[in-house]
Amino acid sequence: MVDQHVILDEQLEACGDLVGEGSVNAISGLSQMLGQEVQVHSLQPRRVPVGDLAALVGGRESLSVGVYLAVSGSGTGHMFLMFSPETAMELIDMLMGQPPGTTQQLDEMEESAMGELGNVMGSFFLNALADAAGLQLTPSPPAVMMDMAGSILDVALANILEDSKDALVVETKFGTLDRVIDGTLLVMPSPELLGLLLEHLRTE
Amino acid sequence: MNTINVVEDEIVVVGLGEVTASRDANRTLTCLGLGSCVGLAMYDPVARVAGMAHIVLSNSRGKSGPGSSKYADLAVPMLIGQMQDLGALTSRIKAKIAGGAEMSPARGLGDMFKIGQENVAAVKSILAGVGASLTGSETGGSRGRTFRLNVGTGAATVSSAGQDIKEL
Numbered sequence: 001m002v003d004q005h006v007i008l009d010e011q012l013e014a015c016g017d018l019v020g021e022g023s024v025n026a027i028s029g030l031s032q033m034l035g036q037e038v039q040v041h042s043l044q045p046r047r048v049p050v051g052d053l054a055a056l057v058g059g060r061e062s063l064s065v066g067v068y069l070a071v072s073g074s075g076t077g078h079m080f081l082m083f084s085p086e087t088a089m090e091l092i093d094m095l096m097g098q099p100p101g102t103t104q105q106l107d108e109m110e111e112s113a114m115g116e117l118g119n120v121m122g123s124f125f126l127n128a129l130a131d132a133a134g135l136q137l138t139p140s141p142p143a144v145m146m147d148m149a150g151s152i153l154d155v156a157l158a159n160i161l162e163d164s165k166d167a168l169v170v171e172t173k174f175g176t177l178d179r180v181i182d183g184t185l186l187v188m189p190s191p192e193l194l195g196l197l198l199e200h201l202r203t204e
Numbered sequence: 205m206n207t208i209n210v211v212e213d214e215i216v217v218v219g220l221g222e223v224t225a226s227r228d229a230n231r232t233l234t235c236l237g238l239g240s241c242v243g244l245a246m247y248d249p250v251a252r253v254a255g256m257a258h259i260v261l262s263n264s265r266g267k268s269g270p271g272s273s274k275y276a277d278l279a280v281p282m283l284i285g286q287m288q289d290l291g292a293l294t295s296r297i298k299a300k301i302a303g304g305a306e307m308s309p310a311r312g313l314g315d316m317f318k319i320g321q322e323n324v325a326a327v328k329s330i331l332a333g334v335g336a337s338l339t340g341s342e343t344g345g346s347r348g349r350t351f352r353l354n355v356g357t358g359a360a361t362v363s364s365a366g367q368d369i370k371e372l
Contacts, residue, residue, distance in 0.1 A: 051220040052351070061350060063365050070316065101221035143308035143317070147365055150237025151307055151348025157220065158240055158260045158319055165271050 015189070015197045016045025016170055022129040023172040023185055029124035030174070033117060036092050038181065041173040050157050050167050057166030057184055058083045060150025065106065068143040071126065072181060074135035075193025078156035079125065080186040081118050084191075085146060087181055088114060088161065111144040118142035125187070127200065155186040160188065206209035213354065218243075221274030225286035227257040229356030236350050238303035240320035242276070242327050242343070245300045245372075246283060246336065247358040248267040248292035254355040255287045261319075262326035276326040284334060300372045301333050302362045305348045320344070340372035343357035 021045045031038045033091045054060040055153070057080075065088035083091065089103040095105075095113050103110055122139035129172035130137045145152045167188050175182035213232045218224045220241065224233055233256040235243035244257040258281040264275035273279045284294055304324035306317045315356065324343045331338050342349065347364045354360075360372040 051222075054237065144309050145241070147307065147348040148237035148350070151239030151305065154237075154239030154241050154260075155307065155317055155319055159316070161221065161260050161271075161274055 002101070004055075007174060011198055012045050012047060012168055012184070013200055015194050016043075018132055018197050018201065019045065019129060019170045019187055019189065020172075021132055022125040023170065023187070025128035025129055026121040026125035026185060027030070027174050029120045029173070030117070033120055034091075034176070036176060038174055038176055041175055041182075043170070043172045045168070045170045047166050048169055049165060050161050053157060053167055053168065053169065054150045054153055056169070056171055056186065057083075057153075060148060063147070063150045064149045064152060065114065065146045066149070066152035067114055067146070068145065068152070070140040071121040071137055071189070071193070073126075073130075073137040075114070075137065075190055075196050077187065077189040077193050078159070079122055079139070079188075081121060081185045082152075082186065083181075084151065087183060088146070091117065091181055106144070106146050114144045115142040118136065118144070121185070125185075129197075133197055135196060135200075153180045156188065218258045220258055221260050221271060221272045221279075222294050223255065223257040223283040223286065225253065225283060225290055225292075226355050227251065227253045227290045230329065231355040233354050233355065234352045234371055235303070238349045238351060239307045240303070240317070240323060241348070242303040242320075242323040243302055244280065244283065244327055245302075245353040245358075245360045246287060246297050247294075247300075247353065248287065248296045249298070249358055250296050251291040252356070252358070253287050253290045253292040254353050254358065255283045255292075256353050257283045258349075259327060262322045265365065276323060276330055280327065280330045280334060280336075284336070289361060294335055297336045298339045298358075299336045300353075300360045301327055301348070302349050302360075302372065303340045304343040305345050305347055307346055307348070310366055331366070342370065342372055 068079040126137040172185040260274040304320035
């Protein structure tokens with residue numbers, strides 16, 4: 001088991017590259033679902049105090065649509081796909097082949113569409129990471145929430161805070177070329193999972 | 205001609221796992237976007253001392269040290285201690301709580317989202333144990349909440365996305 005406190009910044013960076021492959025694959029999953037090109041605007045591994053994580057997605061009070069997936073298997077972790085409500089509704093219209101502006105709220109069907117999107121992106125992400133590092137990683141069913149960002153993130157933050165005051169997070173900002181769709185993918189591997197990735201990088 | 209003096213309240217954000225006490229009447233203490241976390245607002249109306257805790261987890265299980273105010277069992281006595289330092293008496297303290305939501309039905313995620321209920325239960329039992337009276341609560345459900353406590357008046361309010369502000 002690797003203690004998070006001995007994971008150095010350069011090691012985090014190295015793992016970040018590997019995790020980044022997962023992000024790029026997840027974004028290509030989104031491209032396929034939407035039938036149009038989605039670009040990675042920025043991809044950054046960071047160490048962030050848990051209390052500051054919500055600032056990455058507009059602050060604790062900012063109204064957001066989030067899809068949460070828990071990671072299990074060889075290692076554990078948390079994944080969040082975060083959008084503004086306007087963007088999420090735009091996305092749902094695209095996914096369901098409706099004219100823009102059709103979706104005005106998130107009911108069961110819309111939540112299901114967002115959940116499916118999270119499921120595809122989460123699976124694409126974990127498959128890439130698992131293949132690259134020879135691990136077995138599975139996403140949980142997606143939990144779709146529309147609320148203040150802080151309240152969406154809380155459960156995962158509480159889980160991380162049980163062991164550490166900092167979170168190791170890979171932040172990916174992405175969007176379509178016309179910027180109609182902009183979103184953030186946050187992946188928080190547990191220190192144990194990062195340890196497995198480091199192990200893989202050492203033996204490669 | 206009437207002159208109206210409007211004093212803007214200074215908003216003090218009580219961050220994840222923090223506790224803050226104050227007797228500065230121009231302040232409003234606030235916990236933003238509480239999901240499974242529980243905001244605890246305490247007020248001594250005689251000393252006009254207020255305190256707020258942003259509780260993340262229910263039980264420290266013997267852990268201590270920096271950051272331990274995130275646990276309900278440690279945050280409550282810490283906050284009461286800080287309030288006593290400013291002149292509050294436990295017997296006069298009225299407590300209100302908000303938060304502890306289960307943000308998602310989370311099929312297949314096991315009990316992960318139940319953490320809010322655990323937090324609420326822990327805070328209630330600890331308050332009872334120290335003899336602080338619980339005079340208002342807005343907990344559970346699946347909505348995020350912002351909780352505010354005005355130090356000057358002791359008024360506590362809860363707001364959720366797209367809903368009216370409610371006084372507790």
